[in-house]
Amino acid sequence: MARSYLDWNATTPLRPEARAAMIEAMDVVGNPSSVHSEGRAAKALMERARNQVAAALGAEGQDVIFTSGATEAAALALAGREVHCAGVEHDAVRSWCVEDLPVDRKGRITVTDPANSALQLANSETGVVQEMPEGLYLSDLTQGFGKIPFAFNWLGTTCGIVSAHKLGGPKGVGALIVKRGTDIAAQLKGGGQEMGRRAGTENLIGIAGFGAAAEAASRDLEGGIWREIEKLRNILENAIADRASETIFVGNESRRLSNTSCFITPGWKGETQVMQMDLGGFAVSAGSACSSGKVKSSAALVAMGFSETEAGSALRVSLGPQSREEDVMRFAEHWLKCEAKHRARRG
Known part of the structure; x- marks a missing residue:
């Protein structure tokens, strides 16, 4: 894989x-x-x-x-x-x-x-x-x-x-x-x-x-490499936003790092998403790596006013100089398939 x-x-x-x-x-x-x-x-x-x-x-x-x-x-x-x-x-x-x-x-x-x-x-x-x-x-x-x-x-x-x-x-x-x-x-x-x-x-x-x-x-x-990475981040967010109307993109009304996308799908646990993405061949995170292994909501998102459930349903995708458009598009397709199954199970 x-x-x-x-x-x-x-x-x-x-x-x-x-x-x-x-x-x-x-x-x-x-x-x-x-x-x-x-x-x-x-x-x-x-x-x-x-x-x-x-x-x-x-x-x-x-x-x-x-x-x-x-x-x-x-x-x-x-x-x-x-x-x-x-x-x-x-x-x-x-x-x-x-x-x-x-x-x-x-x-x-x-x-x-x-x-x-x-x-x-x-x-x-x-x-x-x-x-x-x-x-x-x-x-x-x-x-x-x-x-x-x-x-x-x-x-x-x-x-x-x-x-x-x-x-x-x-x-x-x-x-x-x-x-x-x-x-x-x-x-x-x-x-x-x-x-x-x-x-x-x-x-x-x-x-x-x-x-x-x-x-x-x-x-x-x-050399401007992070401007190119921002284009990839925007491609990813647009692909998800078009088909996942409940998903919330955190901080997208503020100035952000060009490589970072944090999004919340209420009720779908971040840890579950990380495991499903890993099985699909993608390394992503539910929060700071220094807090990995701890099943808890993001303190940062709670501080911003999100509920414990919302904060526990966040996923972070962060790109780098080796990221390519095919990476983000494959990720978006896999994530959207998993999100559709999540919605179907929830009824």
Whole structure:
């Protein structure tokens, strides 16, 4: 059976550029903290990657703190602080915050105290993109990085978090981006790596892959690839909307990531849809991959005002550079056949 991967917001295939950079890094013997030639070679490789990530983000190299992923980056920025957020934030941010920022049915969040608030640039489940208020403390840039143009230095945000595997890099590496002069207390203490803000020998192989992936993703963005992907997303939604009148497309009245479609068919459980699509050869999601295996409604959709039943009936399709029109059309046909059977059983 031919399979189509339509879950790019969960994770992305490893880019060839990242794979090549990681293989190169495997042959580098030195510890980046050592002062001999081998250590300096490792350090140079790491700093090249740091500058690649910074350039793609519109930041400076010294602003980038490498971590094990966006989850650790969020913890590093938020531990010990009282920060406010909305219920649509990823659990990696939401679990540290006071969840009291209002969000409307279109996924738009109201921030009244930016200096003490966290606000995602783009939502992983709905794709809704937020307007960044000046002086915001933290923004989860993970889903927007490489998909929409922005520069950290222009956002007016104190901290940002990103993850390599969302843009074609390896899993297990990410970064916290910090505005110059911000006091960040190390959560991992020891050898003083990452300018004293994150101790532990750096994951040189992963970091090298991250840098190469960030650079390649930036080229794709400048080349307009996501405009082409948006056309595919619209083809998919139009095909479904024409024949499934009860289905609700979440966030489609707001600015969204060009690759993301989240739609609700009330009463048809998202987990059931995921399994039926998987049997048909399609990898999709019922929500954030970090919440997989948990049979519960989407907290993000509930926060937006959808009922528990509606939130539990959502499916997310997220496309990427390797997605093709035949993928989305085959998916739409399979989904519509399954949806018709669901309606027939329901009577």
